[in-house]
Amino acid sequence: MKRPVIVLTGGGTAGHVSVNEALIPVFDEKGYEIHYIGSHDGIEKELINGGHPEVTYHAIQSGKLRRYFSMKNFSDPFRVGTGVLQAYIILQKLKPEIIFSKGGFVSVPVVLAAKLAKIPVVAHESDVSPGLANKLALPFSNHIFTVFEETLNYLPNGKATCTGAVIRPEIFSGIRKEGLRIAGLPCEKPVFIVMGGSQGSAVLNDAVRKELDSILKRFEVIHLCGKGNIDESLELVPGYSQFEYVTEGLPHLLAAADFAVSRAGSNAIFELLSVHKPMLLIPLSAAKSRGDQLLNASLFKSLGIAQIVQEEELDNLSMMDLFNQLVKEKSELVENMKKVSNTKSPEMMADLILSYKK
Numbered sequence: 311m312k313r314p315v316i317v318l319t320g321g322g323t324a325g326h327v328s329v330n331e332a333l334i335p336v337f338d339e340k341g342y343e344i345h346y347i348g349s350h351d352g353i354e355k356e357l358i359n360g361g362h363p364e365v366t367y368h369a370i371q372s373g374k375l376r377r378y379f380s381m382k383n384f385s386d387p388f389r390v391g392t393g394v395l396q397a398y399i400i401l402q403k404l405k406p407e408i409i410f411s412k413g414g415f416v417s418v419p420v421v422l423a424a425k426l427a428k429i430p431v432v433a434h435e436s437d438v439s440p441g442l443a444n445k446l447a448l449p450f451s452n453h454i455f456t457v458f459e460e461t462l463n464y465l466p467n468g469k470a471t472c473t474g475a476v477i478r479p480e481i482f483s484g485i486r487k488e489g490l491r492i493a494g495l496p497c498e499k500p501v502f503i504v505m506g507g508s509q510g511s512a513v514l515n516d517a518v519r520k521e522l523d524s525i526l527k528r529f530e531v532i533h534l535c536g537k538g539n540i541d542e543s544l545e546l547v548p549g550y551s552q553f554e555y556v557t558e559g560l561p562h563l564l565a566a567a568d569f570a571v572s573r574a575g576s577n578a579i580f581e582l583l584s585v586h587k588p589m590l591l592i593p594l595s596a597a598k599s600r601g602d603q604l605l606n607a608s609l610f611k612s613l614g615i616a617q618i619v620q621e622e623e624l625d626n627l628s629m630m631d632l633f634n635q636l637v638k639e640k641s642e643l644v645e646n647m648k649k650v651s652n653t654k655s656p657e658m659m660a661d662l663i664l665s666y667k668k
């Protein structure tokens with residue numbers, strides 16, 4: 311008997327893939343044949359092909375959605391058009407019951423093709439304000455789920471539901487001893503994990519490394535610095551462990567850490583919240599983004615579950631002082647975190663998505 315088919319899409323950053331990764335084992339257990347439509351060279355291809363052999367990956371053309379002038383703005387609409395045609399052909403062949411879109415620029419042609427193929431689409435928005443891809447896809451989607459209650463203010467009544475964050479179960483399975491082994495740390499001092507996102511953060515990397523000698527006198531550091539950002543001169547420095555990006559070992563590294571310094575992407579900060587890690591958030595500036603991380607961080611700050619520093623302020627601040635301040639506020643932050651709970655298990659989220667299937 312032929313298995314029912316579901317198509318997942320989303321990409322550009324790890325945050326646009328992580329929810330899909332959490333859902334894949336659930337859909338597989340439910341008996342679905344799982345297909346993923348992404349770009350030819352995005353991080354989604356690396357994550358899906360590298361960690362999910364049960365999923366068939368399809369690459370399509372897609373254009374980047376820019377808010378600034380670029381000559382590529384004139385050619386990318388043609389790439390999107392090509393992507394719509396490619397996605398339509400794939401969907402006509404697969405005939406999925408439903409499509410789940412996590413956003414990112416690659417999802418736009420897939421959602422448009424789904425409308426043409428009359429296949430229901432459910433979207434998901436992780437940030438306080440909807441991303442441009444989800445804004446474009448919204449008229450062609452049957453429903454959109456949000457992480458933040460505040461996001462509903464930006465969306466049509468009756469077409470959106472706040473479900474909270476979807477947390478991967480493995481995040482809770484981290485073992486501190488294993489994380490310290492992976493990082494090669496002796497655990498003689500409190501451990502900070504510094505996360506710049508899947509693409510890394512030069513601002514955050516430089517701020518930490520500039521004061522690394524002072525920081526390591528009191529702390530040990532696990533540094534997720536982004537692809538191509540390993541500093542080989544620091545490879546053998548005691549108490550400092552650097553990685554480009556970690557997937558399978560992340561739960562163990564989080565378990566090994568006592569504190570976190572992070573960008574303010576929704577998926578990352580909700581995972582830190584779920585394991586009660588006191589966090590210092592350094593959101594991507596408005597000059598470099600649409601401001602979504604600023605809104606995410608501001609909300610976490612208002613709930614008393616995170617400290618915030620704007621990246622423009624880092625040059626005039628001591629990272630060591632910021633580390634020390636986070637240590638001082640640990641008890642209060644953790645206590646507030648325990649009062650905040652707005653999450654869905656992957657199983658619950660999968661059931662909500664499938665309720666819209668044709």
